Amino acid sequence: MRHFILSACALFSALSITAQSTQDLQSIRSMCGCYKVDFEFAETFSPDTNYVFQDNYSASALEWVQMIEDNGSTMRMQHILVIQDMYTVKHWRQDWIYQPKESFDYVEGRTWKLTSHDSMTVAGRWEQRVFQVDDSPRYASVGTWIHADGRHFWEANARTPLPRREYTKRSDYDVMDRRNRHEIHDAGWTHEQDNLKVQLDGENEIIIAEEKGRNTYTRVDDERCQMAVEYWTENKDFWSDVRDEWGKHMQADNDLLQLRGKVEGKPPYVYFMDHPTDEISSIIESFIITEE
Numbered sequence: 444m445r446h447f448i449l450s451a452c453a454l455f456s457a458l459s460i461t462a463q464s465t466q467d468l469q470s471i472r473s474m475c476g477c478y479k480v481d482f483e484f485a486e487t488f489s490p491d492t493n494y495v496f497q498d499n500y501s502a503s504a505l506e507w508v509q510m511i512e513d514n515g516s517t518m519r520m521q522h523i524l525v526i527q528d529m530y531t532v533k534h535w536r537q538d539w540i541y542q543p544k545e546s547f548d549y550v551e552g553r554t555w556k557l558t559s560h561d562s563m564t565v566a567g568r569w570e571q572r573v574f575q576v577d578d579s580p581r582y583a584s585v586g587t588w589i590h591a592d593g594r595h596f597w598e599a600n601a602r603t604p605l606p607r608r609e610y611t612k613r614s615d616y617d618v619m620d621r622r623n624r625h626e627i628h629d630a631g632w633t634h635e636q637d638n639l640k641v642q643l644d645g646e647n648e649i650i651i652a653e654e655k656g657r658n659t660y661t662r663v664d665d666e667r668c669q670m671a672v673e674y675w676t677e678n679k680d681f682w683s684d685v686r687d688e689w690g691k692h693m694q695a696d697n698d699l700l701q702l703r704g705k706v707e708g709k710p711p712y713v714y715f716m717d718h719p720t721d722e723i724s725s726i727i728e729s730f731i732i733t734e735e
Contacts, residue, residue, distance in 0.1 A: 467569065467588040470595045470627045471518055471539050475508045477668035478631055478660040484608070486640075488653040496652070500608055506534065506660070507671030511679065516541040521682070523671035531674040533682070535581070538572040546570060546583040547693050547700060549602050551618050551643060555580050557698040569597065571623070577712035578685045579702060579730075580693065584623065596626035616640040616651050634658040681718045688727050701732040 484500040505525040512519040522534035542565045547555040565585055573581040586599030603619045604610065622637040636656035642649040665672075692700060704710065706729045714726045 466590045475510045477663050477665045478506050479663050480504045480506045481659045484656040486652045486654045507668035509675050525671050531671050536574040540570040543570040549582045553702040555700045598624045617643040631660040631662040688723050703730045
């Protein structure tokens with residue numbers, strides 16, 4: 444009888460894990476589609492009584508999220524902006540990796556390091572890898588999808604570069620420590636952020652301000668993003684080659700990745716604007732700092 448009870452418990456546990464995994468997949472896949480996106484950020488606290496709080500930031504956009512790879516354990520989604528129904532802009536990319544063996548974690552400046560994961564530490568967990576518009580790395584973090592009380596969300600901490608809205612405007616902090624939460628809703632999904640703006644001073648880390656962020660993705664008719672669909676159909680092969688080339692420099696035998704910010708006064712994405720198919724490798728290699 445005891446053997447039967449233990450077997451039944453093991454079966455229930457296995458079924459629970461399977462159901463959880465199915466919900467994970469459904470949640471991630473549901474992030475694809477056409478969305479009106481509202482970006483909102485507000486600095487909330489500072490330990491420095493003399494700190495001058497920045498104005499709140501808000502913006503809106505129309506964005507297409509395209510699944511470009513899905514094998515059940517690796518899912519890649521490309522974000523594409525539609526600007527005033529007139530033109531498109533390739534935006535950021537997010538990859539979801541189930542139980543990753545390693546990550547390229549952001550350190551500071553333009554440096555990322557390879558971090559290996561113990562299999563028990565990442566068991567049942569997903570890593571979100573975020574990439575720049577030129578498909579170079581941005582940050583990565585590992586967390587668990589939670590499905591309880593009618594909610595479906597994933598949370599994780601990550602050290603990241605300055606956000607795109609500030610990295611050309613701010614020089615008073617060096618890195619951002621984020622608490623990211625992606626939550627699925629009936630009308631779409633939200634990306635909530637609890638951010639710490641951190642100044643690096645040798646071995647000291649000084650928090651200059653805290654910030655609350657919320658990106659709200661509200662689903663709209665897919666037809667509104669038709670321009671983005673057409674853009675991706677025409678250019679997906681080029682960007683696949685770009686991803687593959689970056690991937691060569693983010694393998695387990697390269698434990699450190701250091702990049703130049705500009706080459707001849709231009710950042711990487713500028714070189715890719717005209718889709719120079721025959722120059723992808725040389726462009727990327729020109730931005731990589733190698734040890735002499």
